[in-house]
Amino acid sequence: MIRYDALDALPVRGALPGLNDALEGHGTAVLVAPPGTGKTTLVPLALAGLLGEGPRRQVVVAEPRRIAARAAARRMAWLLGEKPGESVGYTVRGERVVGRHTRVEVVTTGVLVQRLQRDQELNGVDVVVLDECHERHLDADTAAAFLWDVRESLRPELRLVAASATTDAEGWARLLGGAPVVEARGASYPVEVVWAPPARPVRPPHGMRVDPALLTHVASVVRRALAVRDGDVLCFLPGVGEIARVAGQLGGLEGLGDVEVLQVHGRAPAAVQDAALAPGERRRVVLATSVAESSLTVPGVRVVVDSGLAREPRVDHARGLSALTTVRASQAAGRQRAGRAGREAPGAVYRCWSEAEDGRLPRFPSPEIKVADLTAFALQVACWGDPEASGLALLDPPPGGAMAAARSVLSAIGAVDAAGRATERGARLARLGVHPRLGRALLDAGAFGEAAEVVALLSEEAPREYGDDLAGALRAVRRGGDAYAGRWRAEVRRLRSAVAEMPRPPVGDSPPRGPKAGGWADASVDRLVGVVAALAFPERVARADGGSYLMVSGTRAEVGEGSALRGAPWIAVAVADRPVGEGHARVRLGAVVDEEVARLAAGVLREERDEVRWSDGDVVARRVERLGAVELAVRPLRDPGPGLVRAALLDGLHQEGLGLLRWSPDAVLLRQRLAFLRLRLGEPWPDVSDEALHARVEEWLEPELGRARRRADLGRIDAGQALGRLLPWASGEAARLDELAPERITVPSGSRIRIDYSDPERPVLAVKLQEMFGAQKSPQIAGVPLLVHLLSPAGRPAAVTADLASFWRDGYRGVRAELRGRYPKHPWPEDPAVAEPTRHTNARLRR
Structure with missing residues (x-):
């Protein structure tokens, strides 16, 4: 039975007439609705005609996260008095709950992109709702661009709705062809903002690192909120590790009543996620990542504690590494988070930063298309038929450098041709639903079940306790009974099925063979783990070099103390980051490989060439076999080419x-x-x-x-x-x-004195004072007076002048008084300007 009382209480109901008019008249609309108004639950049910009003339609709702997709479907099914899979179902990677009578299907944006690649017309679908589009995930931007392309060229009757609580409404309206903007009034309660910065400065986030002092402060703010406020507390933290650390610091909440601590994130067990989304009998502290910002209502929450941090993807093109990094959350995210405290009653948000800092935060999150690895995006647009993405409706164009790097990877794995168009192999990779690197590894080693297991392990961040050895992590997940292991098994089944359902590859697209006739089929599991990792990340194959590893890309990486990888001659690095203040990468997950596997995986980077270079102070000529930056074999080159030698000598001179x-x-x-x-x-x-x-x-x-x-x-x-x-x-x-710059100049005594040109600004003539008697002015060269250093009889500087006449008039008297007693045998006339110059003493003159 439909729960009309709950539906009638949702404020977005008042915007439904305007939304319907926009879709009927224009076919597209931008729906701006504050958190808690029902845009994620009521709107799709109304558009599908499941509330007894309007025509019956097939509606697809795209959510940015799996947890949000499942929760939205469950909530809509509950509102209809049904179970998921009846009128409302959902599809996320590895899980599909739909039935014959399903009218509303909630999917992740990644699933929607895959579906569009298989069926560009989206046959049978009448309306697509892109929910939480403000988050600017790459899959969501891609899906929006593809959908607009479909509507413009194939299905003008397809209706599109971009929905969000906080978004660039004008930008989305422009993107959807001048779509009307429909706004829903919120009925959220007032939320008091409490600024709660740490008492002492904390280090800013770097990479995945968060200052432990900040996490300790967040835990203390949670305790403070529990002590002075009513209701449940929702605390936002950037990642799973930070949630675990704060949870550990909240143990034993004595004196604060019966309090339950829940940890909600994408890897949390379904039971924990469900518990957070259902009313609790005990007071609760829900520690959550940004998954709780939108599409989810956590009942009972009256207080939000916001760490002010979030995780976003970043690419380090210089080192060839991509990973999540910790950043300051945007102002839009802060508003979303704060709104969770006022959904059911007046509440409060404790922001763990100062009010002055708040004004300096970015307005919106960084669009993934600007900062993320674009390899998967580049493959999707190539398969769509627009390799440059120049004809797609995107709020932000992809950066040229990132697209070039992505195409380079795709070309290396045979996914695109020289013009950037998707090959048959590229189309097969796109259909696998994993990163093209992992798809390459699965196709090239996918005849064996273990390959799917390794790819599934690499497709989602593994728990930190699994360690950094990929083979050890595989053994751990095989034994595991946690939520991650359950998702991993489902993904293994999906990947095996996807490979099995694919048509046979065309000639020339067979996987590389191993050392025996049977390929890698008889390889040990540990070795096959290394093969898969190396095939997925060939430029990160690395050889031990001193105390670290040198990747074929040229990046150096280090493994932790006690790691099972330590001491291996070769490894393949699957996940790495760069610690604060360090120039080398740090291996987070890798596999031991041997040289044969390294040569197999990174074979396109192998070259043999003559190298003549300046090294250790001389010309070194060698014949070198390289795997990228890694030297495999070296032998002396006896007769190097003259051009190479010349270049080496020039380098030495530089x-x-x-x-x-x-x-x-x-x-x-x-x-x-x-x-x-x-x-x-x-x-x-x-x-x-x-x-x-x-x-x-x-x-x-x-x-x-x-x-x-x-x-x-x-x-x-x-x-x-x-x-x-x-x-x-x-x-x-x-x-x-x-004439212009003589080596020597003749002075009045007849001596030829060398000029010192060491300072080109003012050449120097160093000459004994007696040899310049009678000179009326300083000698010049090229029109420039020389700086005359007048020397004592012992050859020491007695005076410096560029104006000899002035010196004879004003300076000579003091020099004469100082030196004639010390050098009585030398002439010291009273008027040197008219005296006879000499190189000799008075004694010689008398003789």
Whole structure:
């Protein structure tokens, strides 16, 4: 019997006439309805005509998560007085509960995308509701784009509804061809906001890491809320590990009554999920991930404690790693979470951050299409017939770099051709419902039941207690009786069935053979685990190298102390992350493999080539067999090509500098003179800085460089003679080198003194003071007065001047008074400007 009392109490009922008008007139609509109004439950029942009003229609509702899909279907069935599988059913990966009379089917967005690939027209479906579209999951964006394409080109009568509590309504309306926006008024109760930041600063999240101090603070806020507020407490945390840690800190809630602690997340047993969604006899604390933000009503909740954190996918393209990462939750997520406290009565939300911080939070979550691994998306759009996704209706276009990386992976596994179009193999991979990498492993080793077991284990994050050894994790899940093991067994059955139902692969698409005629069929289970991991992640096959592992991609990774992987010569890394402050990745899940498996899996990355490079201070010539960045075999190369040698020598000059050449004092002086002329006169005098000389190496260092084979040969090259090639011979200016920048200059005493050009800004003439007597002004070169260092008879600086006349007039008197007593045999005339210059002492002059 239909529960009309519960249905009539749902505020969204008032928006149904407007929604029906929008769908009848336009065929599409955007429904904006606050949490708790009934958009997920009442709207699909009304659109299907199951409430005795309106035409009978077949409705598909797409939810972003499995737990939400099952819960929504159960709630709608309860409202109709039925069980799931009658008028309302659901389909999630590995589980289908529908019947002949099902009118509303709730599916995950991933299931909907798969269904669209098999049946683009969605035959028999009248309305599709995309629920919680504000979360911007990649599958949801993909499904929306495909549905709009279907409506535009194949089925204009197909009705589409984008529904959410908080969303970019104008953007979705634009995406759906100018769809009307229908708003439902909420009847939620007021929620008091309590700002509850930690007393001391906590470290920001990084990767999967959350500061334990913050989790301790969250647990204390939960205790505080229990003590001063009525009702159940719903606490939002980013992941399963954080939920377990906070649950451990909430043990023994003495003095707060009979309190039950529930842990709700995607991996929680169905019984726990059901318990959270049903009224409890005891007071409850529900620790939940973001699965509880939307589509689920947790009855009895009057208080929300929000850690302010969420998990989003990220790709580290530099290391070839993709994983979930912890981020600050958006303002939209904060509103969704807070709304859970006011669904049934006035409530409160405790936000574990300051009000000032709140204004700096992002408005909406990052769309997955902007930050996630796009390999699966790229395969889906290729199978759809639009490899660039340029003709699809997407709120945000996929980033070009991420799409290029995705196509590179798809090309390597044979899923797309050179033009990016899906191959037959690619179509088969898309139908498996797992990441293309895992699909590749399943197809190429799928003749054996264990392959499906390993792929199922890799398709969903395994419990941390299973360890980092994939073979050990497989043994653990086989023995396991927990919710994860149950889902794993269902997924194994699904994968085996999917492979069995596929047509035989075309010629040239057979799986790689193992070491014996029977392929890998007679391999041990542990070895087959490694084969599957290596086939799925060929660029993460890694060899032990010192204290870490070097992946064929070039990324280094480390395994934890006590790991079963430690000490293995080769491993295949399935899951890795990067710890805070570390340059190396950390292996979270991997498998031991041998070199034969490594060569098999990463064979497309194998190459053998001559390598001539500058290493350890000299030219090293080798014939190298590589698997990506990993060297497999090396032997000396006796007669390397001249071009390779030349490139290695140039690299050596870049690494160690032009000092590798022979720089005589004359060569050094020539370079300094040229640097002075370049600075003072510019063209045509050459730039002789290191950068400029490296850029023009062909002009000045050939043919000497062409004859060199090793470091010692560089040391025999006369740098001065080579530099001479850069002089401006063509213009004739080279003949003026000694005039404009002479090596030596004649001073009044007749001596020829060398000029010091080490500072091109101001060349220096260091000369004994007595040799400059009679000079009326400082000598010049290229119009620049030299900086004269006037030396004592002992050759020590006595004075520095660029204006000799001024020095004779003002500075000489003090120098004379200081030095003539110390050097009485040398002349110290009263007027040096008219005195006779000399290189000799008074004694010699008298003789």
